[in-house]
Amino acid sequence: MKISIALMVLLGFSASAIQAADCPAYLDADYRKLHASESIHLCDVLAGKDALIVNTASHCGYTPQFKALEALHNQYAERGLVVVGFASDDFKQAAKSEEEAATICYTNYGVTFTMLAPTAVTGAEANDLFEYLGRQSEQPGWNFNKYLLDGETGSVQHFGSKVKPGSVELNKAIEVLLQP
Template identity: 65%
Template sequence: MRQFALFGLLLSLGMNALAESCPEHLGGEYRKLHASESVNLCDVINKKPALVVNTASHCGYTKQFSGLEALHQKYQTEGLVVIGFASNAFKQAAKSEAEAADICYTNYGVSFTMLAPTEVTGTEANALFRWLAEQTVAPSWNFNKYLINPKTGAVKHFDSRTAPNSEALTKAIEAAL
């Protein structure tokens, strides 16, 4: 009987440790852009610095995909994770996921994680973007960038006008690595 009680206690402690290892705002599954495969943000980020971006396919800032891909290529081996969240929050999205995927993957060579359209503003925003808004500000347009630093727990916001190759963003990424 004691063995079962001890096993139950250890199992309970283990489950609590697992639950605590993933913050609530990173929980849940997100489907990849134009795919049936899903990802769990806890698995993708896994205590690594993450650059989270709300994206749109038909925006004046869409060309930033090239710069985001360059950041991904430059820093992925050092641990940076770049994640794009397709969204139509500002009515600039492609008409279909297939078109959005073509723009991302074919036109801009995106190889970082791109997620299927999701809400990033207001009460319908996904859990991560609600949390990001609480930590900094909600996106006011497409291509807002949020750098999550796992060392400090801090989130730094960069607006749409901040180019991916800007000195400010690069310095912040390097500090987080």
């Protein structure tokens, strides 16, 4: 039986215990930031928040989508949308080094949203979040698949590589997701 957060506070549970109780298993993991020693716990970034999750690659025909993803991040961050990119080489389109990938993301495209170090996003080796996203919708078939994750319900909407960030289709779905 899961006890409410309010009851946990009344009973004197620590903040970390409360957070752990409110963290879905698919977010309960640490990931290293791209080309950094710093790691983040996905619950700290995503628990209870609406999010756009994207599997990325540095040398792909869709790589220019970074610019539009950054624009979405800037457009919707104040309304609560969190954008997180997962670098991956599942489709053999990654940079030769994390340093090169970071240059492409941060310098070439001006990315400021959270970018994570390379991790598997498909198959048996997929990280916990992408395993969940794949079960709820479909696994990425290529780079730059976009997943809208409802922070309240955990429901997932999938948009393939060809759906551009900033497209009417994706923006409409984001608007619906962010409605109070």
